[in-house]
Amino acid sequence: MSTDTHDVVEELLRRMAEGDHDRTAALFAEPVDWLLSWPAEGHPAVPWIQPRSSRAEVADHFRSLEAHHVPELNGTSVTRILVDGTHAVVLGEIVQTVRAGGTAYTSPFALHLTVEDGLITRYHIFEDSLTIARALSTQISP
Template sequence: MSETRIVVEEFYRRLGSGEVDRLGELFADEIEWDIYGAEEVPWTGRRTRRRQAVEFFTTLPDHLQPEDFTISHLLVDGTEAVALGTMRHIVKATGKAFASPFAFHFTVADGKITRYVTFEDSLALARAFEAV
């Protein structure tokens, strides 16, 4: 099994079991992180440090109540991995549902996540936040 697959599977194992405080161990000190979307959505934007990734995962539950998160495929090619699936959350501030297919792109080097880019329905998310 490839190092990339092991790291990404461990990332999702920790996330799914609520070990958010241990996710930081999987990220490099310096990262490329982009979450595209409306600026009204609290977690969109660029991050470059491990502590920012940890902050994202620790504060996300303040904003969203998860209802479903399903990974249908994990594609790995060398240092690159893409998780494909679907998710559904309730935005706590508005009570509105947000459902979307997703693709999360990871790059892993030396056993650490160095790149994390998300692709989701950012318009539906903005609408759930009543940003548009």
């Protein structure tokens, strides 16, 4: 496996697209600096929003995402990967469909990664959390 930042980012995106959660998590250092652009308390409709630091927790994050969405309808795309030394920024658009009711949503995203010695040490994702929460909230019973 390459230790080059761009190569590791490309491999991460490939494994995420394949849905190979354990192999995806294997790309992460322990502990990992993990941040999702949501309020610290998360949202009841979005259970994957929680602190993470280990590979097992990273794999759980991606499993939870898959459990709440229809993988066959995932249209997420990457428009640009910018690399500066150990830092990378991935820009794109999340396109997902909620499994429990079929609500589709779209959100731009920016993912800030840091790669050191071939492992991801920082995973900070910024997305339209309001749009995502609304799409999943329609699935909660009153």
